[in-house]
Amino acid sequence: MEHIIEQILEMLRTGDELDDRVLVKLIHAEARRAGGDKRAFAKRRLLPFYQHVKRDEPERWKGWGISPELEERLLKVLRMKPRRSASGVATITVITKPWPCSGSCLFCPSDIRMPKSYLADEPACARAEQACFDPYLQVSARLTALSQMGHATDKIELIVLGGTWSDYPRDYQVWFMTELFRALNDDAVAGVAANPLLRGFAEDAGHDSVRADGPSADASVPPGVARRREQLCRCGLMSAADEAHPRALVPPAARAAQHAIDEGRMSYNEAFRQVYGANDAWGDAAAWQRATFEQLEREQRRNETARHRVVGLVIETRPDAISPQALALIRRMGATKIQMGVQSVDQETLDANGRGIQVAQIGRAFSLLRLFGFKIHAHFMVNLLGATPEGDVLDYQRFATADAFQPDEVKLYPCALIASSRLSERYEDGSWRPYGEDELVDVLTRDVLATPAFTRVSRMIRDFSSKDIVAGNKKPNLRQMVEDRLRASNERVQEIRFREIATSEVSPGELRFQVVPYETSTTSERFLQWVTSEGRIAGFLRLSLPHDDAVRALVEELAGAAGQTGRRDRDAGAGGDEGISASWSKPMPVVAPGEAMIREVHVYGMAARVGEEGSAAQHHGLGRNLVERACEMAREAGFARINVISAVGTREYYRHLGFYDHGLYQQRRL
Known part of the structure; x- marks a missing residue:
């Protein structure tokens, strides 16, 4: 192990090319030299070995002469x-x-x-x-x-x-x-x-x-x-x-x-x-x-x-489980994003597949989630019972662009038959069949092309093993197949994941600022993004400017529900779950007219430790700049205050940006 580490360090010092292919050669050569099993020198063992020496054998580690800059490069090579x-x-x-x-x-x-x-x-x-x-x-x-x-x-x-x-x-x-x-x-x-x-x-x-x-x-x-x-x-x-x-x-x-x-x-x-x-x-x-x-x-x-x-x-x-009261509770628990099974916004398709949900309920769920500031991560399925390839494309286009929906993030994947599902009966009687590979890739490709710049397609398959899938896609590289077709088409892809800088390094001077505006049923949305000249995304912010009438209706609904809960608690006396009901009865400010909402701030690049500088997009002030621009845009739109649906671990960050704790959110006066 030590000999491999020393060779890597020498190559890093001299500037020699060092990728996974070269690393595998070093490992195999060391296994032959030692006369042992090459699995004993696998890449996944190198980092734990290095960490062990640094922690438990400091003198040995000092002998390697590793500077902070060299260590950063070494860890980049060893990271799994x-x-x-x-x-x-x-x-x-x-x-x-x-x-x-x-x-x-x-x-x-x-x-x-x-x-x-x-x-x-x-x-x-x-x-x-x-x-x-x-x-x-x-x-x-x-x-x-x-x-x-x-x-x-x-x-x-x-x-x-x-x-x-x-x-x-x-x-x-x-x-x-x-x-x-x-x-x-x-x-x-x-x-x-x-x-x-x-x-x-x-x-x-x-x-x-x-x-x-x-x-x-x-x-x-x-x-x-x-x-x-x-x-x-x-x-x-x-x-x-x-x-x-x-x-x-x-x-x-x-x-x-x-x-x-x-x-x-x-x-x-x-x-x-x-x-x-x-x-x-x-x-x-x-x-x-x-x-x-x-x-x-x-x-x-x-x-x-x-x-x-x-x-x-x-x-x-599920969309039908979303109510103002449920969201207030979930928010108090610290949640910032909701994953929600939508699957389709075609009522006939929903009914045929036993969803038990109305399209209107899905629209209401989206509206409530935005007013509460949550990021919306929706699940959408193609090839459901009763669907057709062309119908799937039209269904997704409506889902991605209609005012009632427009998710922030999507799991877009094909229906697959698992033996324990009731779909088995429909497969056996021939009323459902899986799309062919080319047919499926074509549908997903067209769906990605219909995805707007403010939406991220996070996944295209479930983690089902191929042995569990009776019928349907078994290719674990389905997304790669779709992206290969997208690149071959030379058509412009706007969705976020395709444009992420990922592990690439980027200079802030290369970036330009863009705003993508769009309207929903209850808010005016502003998607602020830092992009390179090629359109690759280094960071973004989701700003919601809620419609005043929608906020007032939400406040009235919450007040009415609170009154009913208070009456139920009084009728029940002192009994019940003291740990839940008693603490939940405390007043928690939610939203009010005149308040804008920052729903998400995200800067890409390899995760760096809090307080450390990095060469990727993080820690170059891009997030702070996005927040300041959002505050200015909200002020110009006539809002007096701005909330942020901060996670627990980001509260300190927002306090340094002038936000103070305020009920379920952190708030700043404009």
Whole structure:
């Protein structure tokens, strides 16, 4: 290992070309020289080895003569999967526990081991099951993996997936959020080899973990992780003898229930009651999976200055679960972005696929989300039952451009048949068929071309394994196929992800400022962006200028709902959930007429540690400049104040820009 590091350093000092191809040659040559297995010298082992020497053998490390500038270049070479933090933040995805679902969509998979619509073989789901769906352990595992791959973890976006968030009990929601923040505040990073629970999380499925006799073998398990494992062992969800493979979470009845689901004899909700209803371990854990808002807010305050700060928090729900009251609650929990399953804005298609949602409900959800300041990340599917390629293109065009919708971000993916979904019956009787590859790529290509400059197409496939897909796209490189066709067409692509600078370096002097205005049903939107001469995007800001009548209607609706809640609480007396209802009764300013809203500020480039300078777009004042321009535009439009839907970990940043804490937001007078 040391010889490889020394060769890399020498090449960096002399300016020789050093890419992954050259690095592989160095590794193979060292394996032949040492007469060992080349896997023992794999790239993923180099960074943990370097970190070990720097931390535990300072004299040896000093002998390498590494300056700060040289170390930055070395880490860039050793970093695994650099794209993971190329958007400026490191992402941690966590999964909530299995729970009954309020929907019954035709295409939705039903894996009783997972929340509805998720499969146990998806990477994040496999990690969640291994951690007994515990939020603290999931965060600790991903922090460890990201750190070992060389990514900065000072700025974290938390993505909470698992179906419809509002379907879960409120006390579980508050506890789940509390534990996410607690794990980050505790700096719960462990040595992989020393922690069997985390061993499988070092890389995605299919990658080996760090060897037990490797450099991290002496690392200790974080105290918080040890305590949580003990809790899970006491209630029976985890075995002290086999912590890495918990089995009590899903009892033996799950296999029979899954067969019944696959054969159409049982619904997911019926199976849930059968499998988990009498599970003592599950019930015992649920008894302590609760927290108060005071506990959550205490962890949020700690996170404002923690080493791992939450700069974005995403939850997943359905359009029909969105109301002003639900959004006020979700916002208080710290969320800044909502993932929402839309799938289609054609009513016939929605009805044919059992969505149980009206297009008007989708439009109302978009309006409420914008007025509350949330970023809107919508899911949209092509090739649903009853759809046609041409109809899909028209449906998406309406979704992307009509005033009622216009999402900020989209997961645009094709419907795929999973055995446990009710779509199986339609496939067997011939009423649904998957598009052919060329047909599908053509639809997605045309959809991307219809995507405006203020929208980001984040994904084009689900993380389903090919063995789980009965019919439909199995190509993991579907997006690459679409982008290849886009490049061959020479047509202009405006969507954000296609234009991101990603890992590229950029000089602020090369950038120009642009404003993309557009109208929605309830707001006038301004998309401010820094772009290169080729149109590549280095940073952007979403500014909402709410329509006065829409804000007044929202305020009246919230006031009416608060009055009804107060009457219900008085009628119920002092009983109920003291940790939830009592703390939620405190007045929380939401929005008011005359207030503009900054919904998102994002500057691209490799995630750099808080307070550090970097060569990418971050830390060159681009974000501050965008905020000042947004404030000026809001003032010129006649607004007296401006809110920002800041994440917990960005509160300090906005305080330095003249914002003060104000209810669910931070606010600045104009």
